[in-house]
Amino acid sequence: MLSTATSHDTATSFWPPLKLARGKLETHRAFPHAFIRSSLFSSRKFSGEAVRDVAAEDNPIIIRTLSNYELVQVAGERLDQGDCDVYMWLLNRAYQRGLAGKPEARIFFTREEAISERGRSRGTKMFRLFHESLMRLYKADIIYKTPYANGRTRLISSIEEPTPTNKKKYDYEVIISAKVGDFFHENDFRILKNEERAKLKDYLSKWLHAFYSSHRNPIKYKCDLIKRLTDRGDTPERIWREKLQSALANVKEATGWLACEVMQEDGEPPKIHVIKGERQFPKKDAGESRIDGGESES
Known part of the structure; x- marks a missing residue:
């Protein structure tokens, strides 16, 4: 079992490139295998009387994973698939704007962009749910071991909202923790089709x-x-x-x-x-045959 005494690594990390066809992230989202093949983002819907577990150093959430990954959450509330959708969007927005090779994933956006680009209807409730997801992601702290890296990281290291007096044209400035790039090394990720997940x-x-x-x-x-x-x-x-x-x-x-x-x-x-076999409806682009992500278990 991973030790909760693991400390944050302050060494500079650089985000790896994703070997994908040009424009692939316009219709797909890249996400690490360690996050997909585990219970980090629960399939439960925490609403009504459902209570989220809260992780702490002395009471961590043990994340169930396939055997080649180890994850332990040591701070923050339990995450779910709604939080997963938000985090996928953040990561892919960063990569679409030239993240590869940089030590920092800094993203600026409005609430309207965050909602509409994920196919949601705008409104006060959606803005509130999005903000709550951001805060859960910000507070989540995980210790990890993958086939290519190990360490400890927050999922989001910083969230800044403009003050009422400034005139910036965005609602959020978010920095994704640099060590999250570890999860993308050696193509250890998969791309998911937006159209399918949206259904x-x-x-x-x-x-x-x-x-x-x-x-x-x-x-x-x-x-x-x-x-x-x-x-x-x-x-x-x-x-x-x-x-x-x-x-x-x-x-x-x-x-x-x-x-x-x-x-x-x-x-x-x-x-x-x-x-999986052959799809039962035509592909939009039969020419998209380049790498879809890392090697997967079979």
């Missing part, structure tokens, strides 16, 4: 879509493993199975994958069976 409304569907999109040829993972990775470990089995089957059907409809279902063979625990 998915519930958080479990979003999580499953990202996870299985990160595998070129998905193996049949046990339902129990996926249950832990989605942060649904304490959900009663009957309810979990119903939600899982519904979410898989949503993913299949959004992606056009050939198979996306729970299967159980004689004497074996239930597993999730995903076959």
